[in-house]
Amino acid sequence: MIAMSGALGLMALASACGSAEEPAADGAEPAPVARGLSIVEMDEPAGKLVLKFEKDGRAITYDMRLGPKMDTPPTAEELAANPELPTYQVDAQVLDAKGQPFHMQMGGDSFIDVSWAMPHVENFDEAGRLKDIRLMRDAIGAFRALKLPEGLAELRLTGIQIGLGVEEVPEKPGLEVPVKAQPVIGEGALAPQGDLASGGSSVVKWDYQIRNKSIALGLGDHTAVLLRGWSSSTSVVFTAVSCNHGACADASSMSTHCTMSGFLTDDGTHTRWFYAEPSTTLSQRSGGCSTDYSWSSGSNKHNCNDDAELQRNAIVTDSTQSTTGGSCGTSGFHNSSPSCI
Numbered sequence: 001m002i003a004m005s006g007a008l009g010l011m012a013l014a015s016a017c018g019s020a021e022e023p024a025a026d027g028a029e030p031a032p033v034a035r036g037l038s039i040v041e042m043d044e045p046a047g048k049l050v051l052k053f054e055k056d057g058r059a060i061t062y063d064m065r066l067g068p069k070m071d072t073p074p075t076a077e078e079l080a081a082n083p084e085l086p087t088y089q090v091d092a093q094v095l096d097a098k099g100q101p102f103h104m105q106m107g108g109d110s111f112i113d114v115s116w117a118m119p120h121v122e123n124f125d126e127a128g129r130l131k132d133i134r135l136m137r138d139a140i141g142a143f144r145a146l147k148l149p150e151g152l153a154e155l156r157l158t159g160i161q162i163g164l165g166v167e168e169v170p171e172k173p174g175l176e177v178p179v180k181a182q183p184v185i186g187e188g189a190l191a192p193q194g195d196l197a198s199g200g201s202s203v204v205k206w207d208y209q210i211r212n213k214s215i216a217l218g219l220g221d222h223t224a225v226l227l228r229g230w231s232s233s234t235s236v237v238f239t240a241v242s243c244n245h246g247a248c249a250d251a252s253s254m255s256t257h258c259t260m261s262g263f264l265t266d267d268g269t270h271t272r273w274f275y276a277e278p279s280t281t282l283s284q285r286s287g288g289c290s291t292d293y294s295w296s297s298g299s300n301k302h303n304c305n306d307d308a309e310l311q312r313n314a315i316v317t318d319s320t321q322s323t324t325g326g327s328c329g330t331s332g333f334h335n336s337s338p339s340c341i
Contacts, residue, residue, distance in 0.1 A: 009052055037046060037142035044151045047112075051159070053139040057160075058097070058128070060135050062162075063157045065091040065112040071293060072215060072222045072246030072304060084144075085253075086161060088154040089243060091116065094162065096132050100124060103136065103162065105248055106241040106275055109288030109307065121229045121238040122202035122270040129201070129237050137166040165250025170228065170236045172207070173259060195325035202270045203229035203238055205263040208315045210308060211254040212337040220295075223257070223308040224249035227274045227315055230263065240274055242311050244304035245293060264316070273314040273321075289328030294309035297334045302327070303333040 033039055040061065041050040047066030052059055067089035074085045089107030093116065096102060101119045111117075143159035207228050212221040226249040229238035247253040266272075289302035289310060297303045307328040314320065322328065 034145040035142035049155045061095045063093045067107045069254045086157040090158040107243045107339045113239040120270045123200045126184040126201040137163045164252035205230045205231045209259045213254045213256045222246045223305045223337040225311040244307040257337045260340045292330045309338040
């Protein structure tokens with residue numbers, strides 16, 4: 001009786017911690033770990049984590065890769081105020097049930113997984129896509145309860161920050177985004193936008209924001225860029241952010257420096273240059289400068305503001321940019337954020 005009681009107690013404790021299950025083997029069901037979140041694949045030495053989050057009959061997948069420590073990490077004061085801030089560079093993709101990415105994040109100058117690339121944002125159900133976007137915010141509590149090996153703990157923080165970055169109403173000065181009058185579902189969840197298109201939808205226009213925060217006692221800025229894909233119903237259906245070796249360009253990490261006026265029309269390909277791809281070879285897929293990184297730019301070095309300028313130009317021109325010249329090989333010192341054009 002004592003042994004049985006002790007065994008039951010251990011099982012209850014493991015269940016409460018939410019981490020008793022091992023990752024699923026190939027072909028097996030994902031292992032449940034916390035509040036709808038389950039591990040699909042985990043490789044601590046490789047810094048790889050794939051998770052599935054399920055709620056209300058829908059499922060999204062987080063595919064994350066752990067990079068090096070941030071070159072511009074949060075200060076001790078910022079961490080004291082918010083211990084959930086990531087301090088490592090992380091690449092992330094969030095995919096719908098069909099495997100289509102609808103949120104992407106690049107931590108440094110290039111994707112750790114060289115097969116990752118900007119998708120064609122098309123052939124999706126718009127109402128379902130907006131529900132999937134809300135799921136990223138609904139998953140915050142599950143990520144907070146998630147138990148991971150110490151070597152992957154930063155990926156848990158990344159999941160939290162991705163959820164906190166979901167905007168309830170897109171910030172777009174001068175544009176009234178129609179929102180259907182119905183209750184918001186879930187904690188801080190995003191209400192459906194606009195009159196949703198029926199059938200398969202595609203992105204029809206794009207815009208971007210440059211976000212920043214003051215660093216080095218106000219002597220400079222850390223800067224990153226947010227790209228948004230919009231549907232014909234004025235709904236944001238795709239987001240991609242750069243982090244540029246520090247905090248990422250989401251609403252939870254930094255303030256908005258500027259938002260481009262108007263929109264950029266999609267050319268029918270339903271994709272946009274942002275994470276620059278100077279070659280079709282996988283080994284050269286990048287999203288920032290390929291010159292050495294330094295807090296001071298110039299002398300064939302670059303900083304986050306140069307990366308942001310490169311990304312802005314790629315979005316505006318919808319074309320690849322030089323990762324060694326131009327913004328990346330400037331002779332000047334760029335200590336402040338570039339403007340929107």
